[in-house]
Amino acid sequence: MTGSLRVALLGSSNFPIAEPYAGGMEAHIGQLSRALTERGHSVTLFAAEGSSLDVADDLLSVARLELSDISKADITTPALAVSEHHAYLSVMMQLAGELSDTFDVIHNHSLHYLPIAMSRTVRTPMLTTLHTPPFAWLESAVALSGSTGVEFAAVSEHAARQWFPVTGPVNVVANGISLERWPEGQGGDGAVWSGRLVPEKGPHLAIDAARAAGFSLTLAGPASNTAYFEAEVAPRLGGDVTYAGHLRQRELATLVGTSAVALATPVWEEPYGLVVAEALACGTPVAAFDRGGIPEILDPTSGRLARPDSVEDLARAMIEARTLSRHDARARAESACSERRMVDQYLSLYESMMSGAAL
Known part of the structure; x- marks a missing residue:
């Protein structure tokens, strides 16, 4: 891979990419963002308010919706589901509209269905990492997402096998960690x-x-x-x-x-x-x-x-x-488990997707 890439990483609209991390997903996105930045690439994060610029160059803000009193009274629609829907609908419309020429690749780590369902609307190649087993909303989005600019990567061979009936064969990129940030310790008794x-x-x-x-x-x-x-x-x-x-x-x-x-x-x-x-x-x-x-x-x-x-x-x-x-x-x-191996594989996928999108 030559040259600096402009990468948009999509995370959760509910949890920030900041320490102490809410979970493994946020830790993974933070590590990947930092590693890409350290290699000279420009990273923009979409994640909840409070995400850290220590691991990225910029942030995409999470759109908030103030519902009308009538909508708030609708007991059939949970407020959190509406909030998530609005946030991802907004960012995907931005990526398809005013931000359409801003990034070289979009790397989706969210568990929401909209980024996948709307992948056809963006011109930028989009990679989705499959961090979970299949579930109904994500399966529905995958079934409708067919596009030459869309790729999937599972975090293990096990996950790839789980997704095979839905996606067919997918890339496998095992998660990696920074060996420098997790140094060998002297051990103990407990x-x-x-x-x-x-x-x-x-x-x-x-x-x-x-x-x-x-x-x-x-x-x-x-x-x-x-x-x-x-x-x-x-x-x-x-x-x-x-x-x-x-x-x-x-x-x-x-x-x-x-x-x-x-x-x-x-x-x-x-x-x-x-x-x-x-x-x-x-x-x-x-x-x-x-x-x-x-x-x-x-x-x-x-x-x-x-x-x-x-x-x-x-x-x-x-x-x-x-x-x-x-x-x-x-x-x-x-x-x-090295971060270097993971990033090398992702960069190779980015390059392949960009080449395919340019054809």
């Missing part, structure tokens, strides 16, 4: 779990497994589901299990790097598993449920897989994982 504290991430199972295996455990991340946190996580805290709160990236890297083993406990088909890559970069072996895209990241030198949802087997995996070499875990991150 275990760590990081991520959004929500039911589908299973932190309550991590707590039970750590106690069964005789490990202390520190949890870190946003308590995104208050009811779940109060019912399943808070009662399990105390003694050998602590909650460190929602940490910034550098603080989290220190915590992970000073742990003996990291846990990943999705109770759904996790498409990738960014926390696994982060732990390996810090040299911390991983014990994880054998689900989704996680088996594509771990190998026998860097972690152990456990039967999904089995606390007993996860405890076994923890005990085994802690004996693994921290240097081997780091080496696995360097070979399979």
Whole structure:
């Protein structure tokens, strides 16, 4: 790839790209934006108010709609759904109109259907990264999006297989992380779990497994589901299990790097598993449920897989994982999880799309 590209990255209209990140999606977009900028490309972000210009050159503002009193009284239409619809409708109309010659490529990471459904209206080549399994609204948009300027990339082979009945074959670009921002740590005695504290991430199972295996455990991340946190996580805290709160990236890297083993406990088909890559970069072996895209990241030198949802087997995996070499875990991150590899692949896709659009 030669020359500087002008890239528009579309994220969530509800969550800013700023630390501490609301979740893995926001962390991923922030990393990609920073990496593209560091390579000399110009990045403009579309994300919620409060997004940081530390990782991009400019921001596209999220349009807000003040509904009439009659519309507000309509109980059939949730206010949040209308707000999201208006935000994405507005930005796609801008990209098809007054911003039509502003960017070389649009890279869509949002989970909203409108960017995909309206992709035919923009002249700029658009790549959509598929971060989740298929769901109805996104499937509908994909079914109507056919255009030579539209491409899709899944974050794992597992995700690509899930999308195959909908999209056919798609590119696979595994998520990557900055190995410099996640340095190898010296390890420690306890275990760590990081991520959004929500039911589908299973932190309550991590707590039970750590106690069964005789490990202390520190949890870190946003308590995104208050009811779940109060019912399943808070009662399990105390003694050998602590909650460190929602940490910034550098603080989290220190915590992970000073742990003996990291846990990943999705109770759904996790498409990738960014926390696994982060732990390996810090040299911390991983014990994880054998689900989704996680088996594509771990190998026998860097972690152990456990039967999904089995606390007993996860405890076994923890005990085994802690004996693994921290240097081997780091080496696995360097070979399979690097930001450089991810960005190289995305730039290659951008170039291919731009060449195709020019024909």
